[in-house]
Amino acid sequence: MAAFAQEVEPEGIDATINAVAGAVTGPFVSFIFAPLPGTSxxxxxxxxxxGATIFTVYFGFVQFRAFGHAIALVKGDYSDPNDAGEVSHFQALATALSGTVGLGNIAGVAVAVGIGGPGATFWMILAGLMGMASKFTECTLGVKFRNEYADGTVSGGPMYYLTKGMTERGxxxxxxxxxxxxxxxxxxxxxxxxxxxxxNQAHAQLVNITGGEASFLSGNGWITGxxxxxxxxxxxxxxIKSIAQVTEKIVPLMAVIYVGAALIIxxxxxxxxxxxxxxxxxxxFTGLGIAGGLAGALIQGFKRAAFSNEAGVGSAAIAHSAVRTKEPITEGFVSLLEPFIDxxxxxxxTALxxxxxxxxxxxxxxxLYVWDAASGSIATADGSSGVELTSLAFGTTISWFPYVLAVAVVLFAFSTMISWSYYGLKAWxxxxxxxxxxxxxxxxxFCLFVIIGAAMSLGPVIDFSDAxxxxxxxxxxxxxYFLMPIVKRELLSYSARLKSGEIRKFKH
Structure with missing residues (x-):
């Protein structure tokens, strides 16, 4: 990924952490983002x-056909409180959304638009719509092949459907x-x-509102961490129950704060x-003068969409596996709402x-947009990038909003971290x-890496995160790809029973 505009170089303890971590992660990042031969x-x-295209076609554009039913499921219309699982459809969606609706939406979009131009937004939207089918596939499998324990807890996700599901397929x-x-x-x-x-980005916004380079936090990310x-x-x-109780309150709150401000503008x-x-x-389709043109816009759009909504990544399947249901496909329906919302x-x-x-x-x-070759992004008035660029944009219309954004950024960062701690824990x-x-x-x-991330500079952090x-x-x-037929079988069975009236709404 290209360098970021006017990035403040870490000093002291932050600089030591940055140098060591960057050297370790460099080769891994290079492999994941290696270009196709003869291209960039x-x-x-x-x-x-x-992958997203194949799932969209294979399941007959399920993301559009099942959208209304997905909303009914989230409302709890079909929820049986006696089903196995730890959290409700809404809590599972909120937990997974808290892992996806985060700084990817605030800082990530700014990175995409700053490097790929406004056109990156088009490809981001397209990737989000197609990614709904990927999310549907993996979350259905997450519930179907989860482990249910005697104490009522569950463990699920790709680790389990890759072993149990692939064994079933031979x-x-x-x-x-x-x-x-x-x-x-x-x-x-x-x-x-x-x-x-x-x-990293929570610290950047805190530095931004406390005086920039003159802030007492500047160069002291480890304190924030x-x-x-x-x-x-x-x-x-x-x-997970503690995480779900926190995220179901934080996610709606931060969504109202952030989306409300965007709507005002x-x-x-x-x-x-x-x-x-x-x-x-x-x-x-033209790039409007930015380096890389169409290809640059497309690459940035798809990269940031994938980082933001995680469709196809498998992470959300871990959170959705904890849902109370006996019908795996229902959580597939609920999960496809994520890339749409996110x-x-x-x-x-944000892009608008x-x-x-x-x-x-x-x-x-x-x-045409003015390209700054030195920073590797579109020129801005003060060289802002990432969350600082979004903050600058909101601040032009609502002068005090950078302070509100700082609160939203910390909440976004916090909710995403606690959700991802659960994902990583289940893999561990x-x-x-x-x-x-x-x-x-x-x-x-996990908590040690909170400190490391706050102390490092944005470039190495975002490269390692993406990779x-x-x-x-x-x-x-x-x-x-191997397990698609199992999901297809579940989809056809559920659809037939829903149509016949065998599956009915519950009265709560």
């Missing part, structure tokens, strides 16, 4: 696009290898995108919305605010066994 197109982006050995690889990458992903990136690590540890010690600039969409569509709605709103507020420098004569216990000692070791390591999460997708999607 990363092979991993094509992998995700092809590919047990391949499934076990894929499950181990997925677990390793999931642990790395929980430390990277689900942790380090969140802590320690405070966040302590708070995170207090919550994650309680397990968009309503106040309603006359410019058609122009902004014009920039998005034109930029999607990418199609919230990411698009950035484009409409004019924080990206545009040549008044040609209409799959590899090393269930038990209190094993769980505490993982949780302490770890996309590596999960490589393994997961291989398994999904």
């Amino acid at each position: 197109f990363p092979w991993i982006v094509l992998w995700l696009v092809v 590919y047990g050995t391949i499934g076990k290898v894929l499950a181990v690889l997925f677990s390793i990458f999931c642990i790395l992903g929980s430390w990277g995108g689900g942790n380090m990136f969140q802590a 320690i405070i966040m690590a302590i708070i995170v540890f207090v919550v994650i010690v309680g397990g 968009l309503i106040g600039n309603a006359s410019q919305i058609p122009w902004a969409f014009g920039q998005i569509f034109e930029g999607a 990418t199609v709605v919230i990411c698009t709103m 605010v950035i484009v409409i507020t004019g924080v990206l420098n545009q040549d008044p004569e040609t209409g 216990t799959y590899l090393f066994g269930e038990g209190k000692t094993s769980e505490v070791i993982y949780k302490l390591l 770890a999460i996309f590596a999960m997708a490589v393994v997961n999607i291989i398994g999904l």
Whole structure:
């Protein structure tokens, strides 16, 4: 990924952490984002696009056909409180959304638009719509092949459907290898995108509102990290029920704060919305002067969409596996709402605010965006990138909003971290066994990476975060290709019973 504009170099303890971590993660990042021979197109982006397209076609565009029923399920219309599981459909959706609706929507979109131009938004929306089918597939399998224990707890996710599902299909050995690889990458992903990136951008926004480079926090990310690590540890010690109780309150709150502010700006600039969409569509196919043109916009759009909504990654299947239901397909329906809410709605709103507020420098004569070769992104008035660019955009219309955004960013980061701690924990216990000692070791390591992420500079953090999460997708999607027929069978069975009236709404 290209460098970030005017990034403040870490100093002192932060600089030491940055140098060591960057050297360790570099080779892994290079492999995941290696381009296809003779092109600048990363092979991993094509992998995700092809997977989402195949699932969309194979299941007959299920993301559009089942949208209404998915909303009914979230409302609890078909929920039986006596079903096995730990959380409700809504809590499972909120937990999974808290792992996806986060700084990818605030900072990630700014990165995509800053490097790929407004056109990246078009590809982001397309990736979100197709990704709904990927999410549907993996979350159905997550519930179907979960482990249910005598004490009422459950463990599920790709680790389990790759072993049990692949064995059912006659590919047990391949499934076990894929499950181990997925677990390793999931642990790395929980430390990277689900942790380090969140802590990093939360710290950046706190520095932003406390004086920038003159702030007492500047160069002292480890201080922010320690405070966040302590708070995170207090919550994650309680397990999935504790996490679900926190996320079902935080997610709606932060969504109202952030989406509400975006709506205020968009309503106040309603006359410019058609122009902004014009920039998005034109930029999607021409690049509007940015380096890389169409390819640059497409790559950034798909990369950031995948990082934001995690469709095909397999992470959300872990949270959805804990749902109370005896019908695995119902959680597949519920989960397909995630990429829509996360990418199609919230990411698009962020991109529109950035484009409409004019924080990206545009040549008044040609209409092309001014490319800053030194920073590797579109030029901005003050060299902002990531969460700082989004903050600048909101601040042009609502002067005090950067302070409100700081609260939203910390809440987004916090909720994402506690959800990803659960994902990583389930992968950890799959590899090393269930038990209190094993769980505490993982949780302490997770909190250590909160501190490391807050102390590092954005470039290495976002590269490692992307690489770890996309590596999960490589393994997961291989398994999904093998297991698609099982999901198809579940879909046809449920649809027939719903049509015949055998499946009915519950009176609560």
